[in-house]
Amino acid sequence: MEKNKQLGESMVATASHAQITEAVLEKNDENHFQVKVIQQILWVDGVRYKLREIYGISSATEATGNDNDSGKECVICMTEPKDTAVLPCRHMYMCSECAKELRLQSDKCPICRLGDKSR
Template sequence: MQITQAVLEKNNGDHFKVKVIRQILWIDGIRYELREIYGIGNSEESFDDTGSGEECVICMTEPKDTAVLPCRHMCLCSECAKALRLQSNKCPICRQPIEELMEIKINNVDR
């Protein structure tokens, strides 16, 4: 079962916009809340050809594949994430303490 909680927001005109507040999944009696991972999508806002925003913010060579929890910033490769966890234990984006690292493998068929 999936539950989506949303609100209707009225724009300046007569149009309404749906804003999703929370999504919850129930699978085999276990509740899961779906949450966004920041930095996992392709960046549409590319101003030049110098970078795609898909590389690790530490080494800037390897593709990012690790999200920092609880802030949910996906900004590190797995090797830099392990080293950062031992050295500073803070997210390089927001400086929030790292509680857990979540490695996410993405298959890019389009490229």
């Protein structure tokens, strides 16, 4: 597997944009298989980015069909749609205006209390 990984990354090094998806096939029952994504990597102009899940984004996109669904609004102001993710924890639960205000008050995520280690 490591040799295949090195081969994939060396092929990407020559391209300006590429995506690598590492996945495995899992057998569900006698006749059915399921693909399970292990990780995704993007290469843009020679720079490698590892894609990560954003927690809370699925409820925001799933709720667009019905305006009565909860889960799509900011948990702070409860009026605007959530559109901002907190790093490094990747929680997405608030709007950009509330995120700006919260950033002035604290470096910690109100959901998990993980602080921003990049500052």
